[in-house]
Amino acid sequence: MGKKNIYVAGVNEVPLPKRNIEIVERKGIGHPDSVADALAEEVSKALCKMYIKEFGHVLHHNTDETQIAAGQSAPRFGGGTIIDPSFILLVGRTTTHIAVGKEEKSLPCKPTALKAARKYLDKTFPNLDVDSEVVVDAKLGMGSDDLTGVYKASGHLANDTSFGVGYAPFSITDKLVLKTEEYINGNLKKKLPESGQDVKVMASRVGNKITLTVACAMVDRYIADMTEYRSAVEQLKSSVLDNALKIIGSQKVTVDLDVNTGDDYKRKVIYLTCTGMSQEMGDDGSVGRGNRCNGLITPNRPMSMEATSGKNPITHIGKIYNIMSKMIADDVAKSIGGDAEVRVRLLSQIGKPVSEPLNASIDIVTTNADSDPKLPKWKSEAEAIAADWLDNVDRVSESIINGKVRTF
Amino acid sequence: MGKKNIYVAGVNEVPLPKRNIEIVERKGIGHPDSVADALAEEVSKALCKMYIKEFGHVLHHNTDETQIAAGQSAPRFGGGTIIDPSFILLVGRTTTHIAVGKEEKSLPCKPTALKAARKYLDKTFPNLDVDSEVVVDAKLGMGSDDLTGVYKASGHLANDTSFGVGYAPFSITDKLVLKTEEYINGNLKKKLPESGQDVKVMASRVGNKITLTVACAMVDRYIADMTEYRSAVEQLKSSVLDNALKIIGSQKVTVDLDVNTGDDYKRKVIYLTCTGMSQEMGDDGSVGRGNRCNGLITPNRPMSMEATSGKNPITHIGKIYNIMSKMIADDVAKSIGGDAEVRVRLLSQIGKPVSEPLNASIDIVTTNADSDPKLPKWKSEAEAIAADWLDNVDRVSESIINGKVRTF
Amino acid sequence: MGKKNIYVAGVNEVPLPKRNIEIVERKGIGHPDSVADALAEEVSKALCKMYIKEFGHVLHHNTDETQIAAGQSAPRFGGGTIIDPSFILLVGRTTTHIAVGKEEKSLPCKPTALKAARKYLDKTFPNLDVDSEVVVDAKLGMGSDDLTGVYKASGHLANDTSFGVGYAPFSITDKLVLKTEEYINGNLKKKLPESGQDVKVMASRVGNKITLTVACAMVDRYIADMTEYRSAVEQLKSSVLDNALKIIGSQKVTVDLDVNTGDDYKRKVIYLTCTGMSQEMGDDGSVGRGNRCNGLITPNRPMSMEATSGKNPITHIGKIYNIMSKMIADDVAKSIGGDAEVRVRLLSQIGKPVSEPLNASIDIVTTNADSDPKLPKWKSEAEAIAADWLDNVDRVSESIINGKVRTF
């Protein structure tokens, strides 16, 4: 059993939720950067399943580059027109040929990718006609492989220096942002189909006051005129506010909510779309430009710049470490309880297995961390949790392949 | 009422069916050139219907340029793999914006085109998964128009010199070729799903002996091994032969039939595909390179080089005249009966309406045409028929838009 | 030495130049269909040379499918703007890998194709900036081959029924059309750079009167205003007319000339372009839709529908037979002299070498052909000429590869 190099430290800092300023953002599932992330990940998952079905193993691939070029539309009350479909280019590397004994077998990588992408779009965006309002193409490099390699993350040796960072628990600002988007794109939809999937939620907390800003693409076919538009936005606002108050519960913060602040009713500038997705008209998107793998953009926290979506869940250590850092932080935070901020950073060691990082650093951040009497207990708990995750890296890969883990 | 310039002549020649050599070919609906033709025409029809629905009129468009670039496949008994989807690029001109009073209205031309193309592929090729085994993109130039123009063929003035040619009746060789393909892609399919849609039928008649050559892409998923392949080809052959004998009936010709002559069982070279379409692997296709608008390629007959499919059925005189020539020839041949070959050629006159050609020439070809006592009667019948069609050009346009006329 | 099946016949018909009606058209080198033809052929020639350089042999390829989708421009006196470049997709099949002994060698097919295409555009269209005003992409299927095959046309066996047709000599109408386009795109250019490369020439002869219609895209950067435009068109007209009179010489025909008849000075509708090519704005193009391999479209003559440009000059019998038919007809016409129309038709015989057609038919057409005392002499001359060409098919291939033969 190799060395795990787990270092747990108490850090004497004020945890972020108690500091004065905190900014958190989430690009909802219909934002073009999120669409790109989702498609990259869907393609990778579908390839994994196809490879496993054909050979019992995940073969080489990395599909972490999807480019979305916006289309052109003319939204109109009652239902407008897509003039030029948006264009989605799936990009990456796959294994299309594999030697099985003396024979070579071919694999349907591009069809698998295209099918997964179209299926996701169709399932996720009810106001988008996937057959006509978007063009999906793929440039997936074709390569060959053999069946002699290593096919589990646990047996994989790092061939690069990769990082993963994660933190827990979520602050109330984090929760508000994440759950607000999930609410708008979840339970609210039946009640308010006028709200599209391209939702951007930003929260800025100063002291105990959170300003929550929501930009939501409204869907023209459900809205007859300006009066209905204003009413839909009002309804969105009151529903989101109610939901926010539930999330906050007894916590001592106040919320100010702005919805579609870019609207200017006098000049008739409103956020109206045909499909509920801004890629129909103005916004391009690509992988790794939006949410980190905890679902948020948190400029006041350490973030990894690594694009997680679309990477190989068996061989890409950056992907695995980013996701695992979050899992370790979650478990440690739960275990030690209280207000401490847990920050996890995993750093790979070239030539060593995934389970043996060069440095697995866990910081437990509270104002008087190093003098806290519980620190030794915390340390041992954290160390055990980290060691357990590192020993079970294949569980992380499986969770990714089975779509049980968020990547954006 | 303008001048129609109809000239009917008796021509002293041996009608083609009585000459020694005749060659006829048909590229079946699954041949890439036919797929390109079909998509170009489907797109035009769908645009016409969309324009009519929105404005009551067909607006400017010409979508007669579809390019198909072959994909890559690995067929295998029991079901192989599409490695790289074929790529279909719809190309043409459309009207995307139209002034309606002071407002400008946008039109969903590309979505309409993409939808029509995908729908046709899905409906016509049961072994092709349109969501994953083909990529459909469109480069349809976007233009604007107003509603002040002329929207019926009958009011349209020729702005170019265009031709149309047609002949009737079909010879037995013509019929054999056309009906053999229709049979294989029609009634035979239930009985023999192993036969794909890419069927090429060629007949070469020397005297009374017709050599019929059929190349048919076989579909791997229905064929377990080489024995089944040979059996399917045999079954195809005997069914086609039976059908051919029915077509021939009491006519005095004999038929030799070859099926998939490129096969070489010893070297294991066979015509096996995943989708029944050769565009999956080796064959590119484009519009206007295959069948003429009577469904055939007839090098021994006058043929127009004009691509008919995808052209505007209201304003493109070449398209209308080609289709109308065939209609006139059919009616004249029916009217005069007997063995005479009727050849029709329509030539447009710049600046004049479609109904006033520069020259509407109808040749009635028999060995002693000009001394045949029925010639005067034939002439008057032919003239009346041609005049009637020219007066009713809008009926031709409507038939095209409603898909009641073959264009390839 | 196999059988050549050469049949020479005297046909009692009026040669076309003496009949009442004759229509001839040529799409100039800047017409999008001609651009497509040219690029397809340039790519094939470049591949041939690359293959020969690497292996001494031409390998498998067919690059006869180029699609041009028009761009968008805003021409303006003094020099306008290309808004959206036209798009050129090179399509076809190539050999990218070849087994040399136990090794496999890779070949730069796509780079060779792209380079040849760009070079041709750059050299041929001085007003087009190839780096910015056109996008050239390629979908060239990649295949593998070995070096054991047959690499000369003379050793190649027909695997399909292919035709070739040709005629000679050119009528005065033919000559006028061909030479007018060559003049406008040749000697006239220095004197009149205002004339672009997209020139369409059509001649309609009724009796002795030829109506010559020229449509020529004018280039905006050389034209300051409407006065200069009108002057340039006038200059074009008078130069073309002078040239036409030289071509006609003492022949008894008169010429009426129309230039840019679509212009309407009152409505300010003129044929102005930025690049001298209509693909910048309105016109798409593809291979095989324009001129036949004699450079003309001649609806009153037998024509092959086969696209000649881009096909393999060693293995594609349709290409070779079309080009050879023209060569045989030329030589026969020269040899027999006089006014007779020579029509040549070559028909391949499946499984036999190129030099052994199923039927090499040469018709010598004059009003009293079969009673002409020179007919026996003509027959023997024609037979010898045809036999010689068939014996020297490799010379045809070489001429094609070296660009000494017109294909459009």
Next chain:
Amino acid sequence: MGKKNIYVAGVNEVPLPKRNIEIVERKGIGHPDSVADALAEEVSKALCKMYIKEFGHVLHHNTDETQIAAGQSAPRFGGGTIIDPSFILLVGRTTTHIAVGKEEKSLPCKPTALKAARKYLDKTFPNLDVDSEVVVDAKLGMGSDDLTGVYKASGHLANDTSFGVGYAPFSITDKLVLKTEEYINGNLKKKLPESGQDVKVMASRVGNKITLTVACAMVDRYIADMTEYRSAVEQLKSSVLDNALKIIGSQKVTVDLDVNTGDDYKRKVIYLTCTGMSQEMGDDGSVGRGNRCNGLITPNRPMSMEATSGKNPITHIGKIYNIMSKMIADDVAKSIGGDAEVRVRLLSQIGKPVSEPLNASIDIVTTNADSDPKLPKWKSEAEAIAADWLDNVDRVSESIINGKVRTF
């Protein structure tokens, strides 16, 4: 004059260069992510210049989305083969039409973008044939604008919450990484053309020991065999080491250098390319996935996730603030001297001008920052510097447009 909200603080922390662990990376100019960044920025600069030339103002655009899909190559000693060119898709938004009085003027945005991209590739990558070994296409949304807007950054109001972060001075690890890449792609090239442009430099410092890892794509045409390859790599190593020692000078760090550690001479696995760019074969790239705007990836420092390259230098506050943060940090660090780490963070205020951030925070980080007697002096210096930059935001825009500022 609005409020600048500049807050300067002394922070009691150990500056990073004195901590135990530091990791720094730079993707060289030939890395596909850097190529994407460069092209996005070149396109934006070229559009700016075109807009300024035509109207004196920069118009709306954002071209921060370039996707590179890798090609396929077969490198070989002495010079190998590009089989499939890499594909570059320029994506973004531009202004193609502008109302000038009652007229509408068209702008050549796509041609400008394509030309700038091709020119950059041609100039920067001497071993890449831009005409044949890469395909460049563009999907740049076309929009219209008028000339009534605000065209200077100084007059622009933030319509979003954007951040910028920067730090100074560079640590010795930072310098080593940046200057090593600059050396390999600069002065070394004449001496060692064998070294390609795709260079990745990573440094990992533990205490005083820096491990510098260089991966450099070698160019096959200059290398005859394995012996020459090894020799070139050795020469690269010794040159880089010499250069590193010069950079380090008298500083108390040691350097270990690894070059192309992925090579395995026994298995003949080496890093050989045709073009010196890994996009020829295996690596895709896109904007914003590589270096931050200081040229480095510094996971131990605060980094912005914002893609800087390709964004509008007048209206995109994220771009301006990121670049300005670095400039402020540089000037402050220079002004206060010594070892303190200066961290700058600019946060925009919705609805306020660029010169009035919500928060311009400058942290001066040393071990005893808040008790340092120079702190008040530092604070006033820092405040003045920041205020000056904020007052002169147009200078930042100009520097960007003129290419005087690094964006990747």
